[in-house]
Amino acid sequence: MSGGVDSAVAAARAVEAGHDVTGIHLALSRNPASYRSGARGCCTIEDSNDARRAADVIGIPFYVWDLSDRFHEDVVEDFLAEYAAGRTPNPCLRCNEKIKFAAVLDRAVALGFDAVATGHYARLVKRADGVVEMHRAIDHAKDQSYVLGVLTQQQLAHSLFPLGDTTKSEIRLEAERRGLAVAQKPDSHDICFISDGDTAGWLRERLGAGAGPIVDPAGEVLGTHEGSFGFTIGQRRGLRIGQPAADGRPRYVLDIEPVSNTVTVGPREALAVDLLTGIDPLWCSGTPDEVMSCKVQLRAHGAELAAVARVVDGGLDVELLEPAFGVAPGQAVVVYDGTRVMGSATIAAAGRRTPV
């Protein structure tokens, strides 16, 4: 229970469904001592208190589990390492994969619980053969199946998503009806471990700022940047290149090369990719056909794109029927069959079937 409205209602619904529920709030700060002195600010303790108050109202036991070491190692360090390598990771996805449905689930199962229930917006459907399928939530605007796309069948079999059949606005109304004080608490959007929301500044502080060139696709130097970690592929704003492009059109970050500390910029069409090379594919409800006509999603709340995916020797090749823009290595490609999540892979490279 994060202290937000979703996990509070999820807990209440799990109780109503007849489960024996215990509320767990995860302490994820690297320095647990900071909780005492409040050096990390009020928000974390406030969230913890909100979660505790929700548990009180629902009438369930409540505990705080300290997973700060695991979180630091598996999510924060991974986030830094990925950026340092020029990739764009999704820490929420990593947290689901390594913390919520791994460290927490393992510990819970060992302690005698059967499943982890969360406030994620996704639906689980148990097939006649016992396999648990994950589907998009009814509320497509809130659907979080993308960040859950890294879960295995075993993890899904021990998961509950009680909110998947309801829209967010209905959940807020329900929270109100249930007397949960968090009913109108704003949604969280930012990366939870970057408290001020300044991801670029946070990365620069940890990975070091180092000036480097900004070049065009031909290699001509257009300017300098103060650290490539502040950029993401597809970014348009904040490039601060003195002279405008010859054709006067806006320029976008096309590539980040951490070793030479080079940021390549160019026109939007140069961002277009329609061929993705995925690694470490994972199929959550059975191995698919070798070639499948499917839909893919490339980022949280991103559009659904028609594609043909091919399972190839430990990897996954994805051909997009229409090009996508701003695809960065490190992002996950989640593969859908209708509303069903088939699985996911990590994008290692993105390119064009035919050169521009």
Added chain:
Amino acid sequence: MSDATTETAPVVYLDHAATTPVYPQVIAAVAEQLARPGNASSLHGSGRAARRVVEESRETIAAAVNARPSEVVFTSGGTESDNLATKGLFWARHKADPRRVRVLSSSIEHHAVLDSLHWLESEAGAEVELLPVDRDGRLDVESLAASVRRDPESVALVTVMLANNEVGTLQPLESVVEIAAQHGIPVHTDAVQVMGQLSLDFAASGVDAMTITGHKIGGPLGVGALLLRRDVELVALLHGGGQERDVRSGTIDGPAIVGLAVAAELAVKGRCERGLFLSGLRDDLINRVLDAVPDAELNGPPGNGRLPGNAHLSFPGCDGDSLLMLLDAQGIECSTGSACSAGVPQASHVLLAMGRDQATARGSLRFSFGHTSSSRDVDRVVEAIVPAVERARAAGVAGTAGGRQ
């Protein structure tokens, strides 16, 4: 996991060191006094009546701990008394002689003392020395003596708790007082855990200031006292009406003070029998848990070296929080150490000071007995501990190693 079991079996409350259940007589006395109007500082009839009850309570409490009534300074509880004693003594002693900057204490004090000392260090120019303890959590008297000897003139005060709140180890306060007295250094002791369990004699102890509190002796929360010798100079922490000897301001809380007095009387009256009874339960729990979980370890000394009501055990491979949760689900309430405001588990500074490693420190439970405890409580713990340890061990491995691979 919780409701089914707690409905059929009564709660086993083994966290008296955190807060004791309040005596029914205390509840009655507090309620009765709450119904009476009057500020004890007012001069009219109602005020005089309220004052009379407060002063009678002061006399009762003084008698219970062998102090003079004028030595009882009412406060809001242990934390305030500890803050008042440590800061108030430091400020007064330092003002009288600026050379007095050193504060000597133990490394196992309660946070109310420890954090006050850290504050004095960062804000008031104090030099704090936290002296080591042995593996049983007993202050190393020799290192205290050596530290004082090095430069007695520079010591502002010594503060050492009478018994540790986590592991229950009794501290060699007589030796501490003897060492300090040679140089006229004032001594404060936090005796919160001792009252009602062992005899408490302020006059005989030789200390200058002693912290006691209501909610560890079957009294109300939010009221306590600093026992303070009449000749000790102390700078006030709270300023205002100067109600308590000019060292503590705030409208006198008559009802709470009456409750404290009733609890003090009850705590002291039955102390001998209770002490014997509690130490019997304690030893029974320790022996039977060690039998059931052979690799468990007792923290702190066995027998008379610890508080009668304290059993503190480490369970290798377990996370104390997992154990606590599993026992809680069975209706057995204990603690992993001292309660933490944010609910975030941290390795106990007491166990670390005793030379335990992080994992051992985090895999520990404190069972503390008090006036409502019975042998049934011990039986319930012994029944529940083995399956709890097995599960916590499995979870401990799952929680710390690589997880799902």
